[in-house]
Amino acid sequence: MLKAVDLRCEYYRNPLGLDTAKPRFGWKIETDRRDFRQGTYHVQVAEKADFSVLRWDSQRVSSDQSQFVEYAGEPLQSR
Numbered sequence: 001m002l003k004a005v006d007l008r009c010e011y012y013r014n015p016l017g018l019d020t021a022k023p024r025f026g027w028k029i030e031t032d033r034r035d036f037r038q039g040t041y042h043v044q045v046a047e048k049a050d051f052s053v054l055r056w057d058s059q060r061v062s063s064d065q066s067q068f069v070e071y072a073g074e075p076l077q078s079r
Helices: none
Strands: 002-009 024-031 044-046 054-057
Touching: none
Parallel strands: none
Antiparallel strands: 002 024, 044 054
16 A cells, blocks of 8 residues: 655645745655655645645656655745
């Protein structure tokens, strides 16, 4: 099994507010495989929990990066 855990945005878990229009994301991978190494990632940022309003989709990125992945969509606005 493979699962992204300890999801963070600007070092916070479940932030209620941010002071940046281009936040950075991070995660850890939990797996039962000893030999696993992340080779790609795919990040989606949505306005709603059901992902009906997608703000940014990184698409599939070939990278082992799992920290400081910068949001690259339209600048986020305060609500």
